[in-house]
Amino acid sequence: MKERRLLLVEDNPVDEALILRALEKDEVCDRIVVVRDGERALEYLLGGESESSRKCRDMPCAVLLDLKLPRINGLEVLRRLRAMERTRLVPVVILTSSKEEKDMIEGYSLGANSYVQKPVEFDEFAEAVQRLGHYWLKVNEPPPCV
């Protein structure tokens, strides 16, 4: 059985703490990997000089991707993920504070599987994260390895 792993791409440390807290409470997640910018995210998933290339079975069940990242922004990360065979199918959930329509359109066009706007209220935020965790780790079937 595949390890229930999530990749969180988030640069804001407070948001990161809140998300981790929410997921830990729910206890659905076996492991959460956190990277703080787009470059690191690509390194993790596609492998760079410092990491060996990730094998399919080690792919996370879903990627929680913030859009406002320093250096390479979230949408660019998504584009590059979808361009590579290895990461073409991995579920990507955009989790962002942006409500911009053009970000939504671009996100979906690039192949995001879901778009979630971070709720402003703390309790709603926590609930949303728990629901996401539950859905993508328990309910959704990750793509098979090809």
Added chain:
Amino acid sequence: MRKGCVMISELRILMVEDNVTDAGLVCYELEKLRRPFETRRVESRDSFLREMKAFNPDLILSDFTLPHFDGMSALEIAQTICPDIPFIFVSGTIGEDLAVKALKKGASDYILKDHLLRLAPAVERILTEIEESQKKTVMKAALREKREILQAIFHHAPIAICRTDASGIIVSWNIMAENISGWKAEELAGEPISKFMGEKADEIEDLLKITLRGATVEGAEIRGSRRTGELVDLYLSASPLRDAEGQIFGTVFTFIDVTEKKRALDELRIHRENLEELVEEKTGELKQAHRKLQKTVARLSAEVEERKLLQVHLEKKNAELADFAHKVSHELKSNLLTVKRLLECVTYDPDFVKKNSAFIADATSKLIDFVEKTLQHARAERPAITIEELPLASLASEAFESIRKQDVAGSLVLGEHMPKAKGDVQAMKQIFRNLMANSFQHRSNGNSNNVVVEVSCKKSADHVQITYRDNGPGIAPENSEKIFDVTFTTKKSEIFGFGLSTVKKLIEAQGGKIHLSTRRKEPGVEFIMTLPR
């Protein structure tokens, strides 16, 4: 009284005769005339008078002696009333003298009664004479009429006509010719035709010769002179006149005055030439105007292009501004959301908040810092600049001390000779602070945390050059221009790079310039700034 017409109808004969027998004999003779005739006979003066009026005879045959009347009286009366009616005495012998007298008095003939045979032929002769003379009269009248018409045509023709004889002597000269030439017909009659041309006679003499040889001249244009000496242009034709045998007996010349026409034509020609000149001139002007227009069009097109470019530039600036605003909003929002969420978390999980309380402080300081930097940046757009002498060395030192962090080793190296520059003290201080803050923040980890900053100065003719160096990782050459853009940053935690943008604005506000030097070999940045002297 009837006059003038040839008698076709009955001849009316009035007989003055008392003897009926004699009258009968006369009538018998008159039968030989083979003309229808009617006779009446009178014996007395009264009846004679009466019948002269009433009968209106064409011929009177009278005896010489009558009992109550006499032939001579009748003759007198007839001569008085109507002398044209032929009066023939038909009588016995009266003697030669009386006969001659009678004839002298106006009788047409004297016939002896003994020789009546002579009557018919005499009457015939007389009647024929009358008829002939009447014909002549009629013909003469007709002829005169014709001649009058011809004269009228000749004289009043709307063209000058001149007739000459076979040697060129003028015979006729019509009114138009008089008008044109100024010579009256009487003055030229008998003169050679060249007379009226004055000095320029040879042309017309040549034409005369040609015509007299039998040729017709049609439409010769010759120049002559009027009697006054005034020059005149004539359009002339001439032809020979031939008699019944075809011999040339003279010439006829016709001409019209075309002086006016010629003048008008000349004027027209001049006009046309002038017009052509004018047209050329105007065409030249038009061409020039056209060229000017083309130049204007070209200029306007260039302006339009410029405007287009400007518009594109403005649109780009607008987009940049929108982007900037967008990023500002995000920056503020994200920090505020962080604070908000953590504070809300207090009621649910106070331990979690305690653990992460540093984040609250962090977020709030970031907000304050951001607001300040934005203010700074906005101020830099319109800074209050006071140009005075800059103590560069002390400004650099002060800035270094305020920026330097306690836990990081750093040193400032100043150039040996710092010439005096002119600028705004506060602005220069800010510039140094921002540059140094960057140097500290971007310092290389490998240099055992020792930040070395070098500030040196040199002067040239019209400006002072300030060089800033550090020993950090430097900036990639391809970013050498972007780094001054407010939305460019390489810092992981920031979306804005206010620092260098502010530096550029401040230096430019003092009339100076800044650029990143790409020639340095050692690692680290090198900024070259200039200030005018």
